[in-house]
Amino acid sequence: MARLSSEKLAMLKKVFTEDAMIPGQAAQAAGVTYATAQRWYEKWGDEIRRSLEARLVPSLEASVKRHTKKRRAAKRGSRSAGRKQ
Numbered sequence: 001m002a003r004l005s006s007e008k009l010a011m012l013k014k015v016f017t018e019d020a021m022i023p024g025q026a027a028q029a030a031g032v033t034y035a036t037a038q039r040w041y042e043k044w045g046d047e048i049r050r051s052l053e054a055r056l057v058p059s060l061e062a063s064v065k066r067h068t069k070k071r072r073a074a075k076r077g078s079r080s081a082g083r084k085q
Helices: 006-017 023-030 034-043 045-084
Strands: none
Touching: 006 023, 006 034, 006 045, 023 034, 034 045
């Protein structure tokens, strides 16, 4: 088995962690075989997961805050409408 250059490894890691690609897509993007991409995907699995979660959690929290504010505003609006009657 031939060793991958550090550039190809860096590219493979980037497409997994930053571009959120699956092994088949990453293999094409980095110019390696599917088996190689799959092997490194399994090896870096925890790091890939942490990287993707780190990007998703803040946006998820912001989304929850926006929806909570909308719900509260809608409840306040319906409460005040009910009192006027």
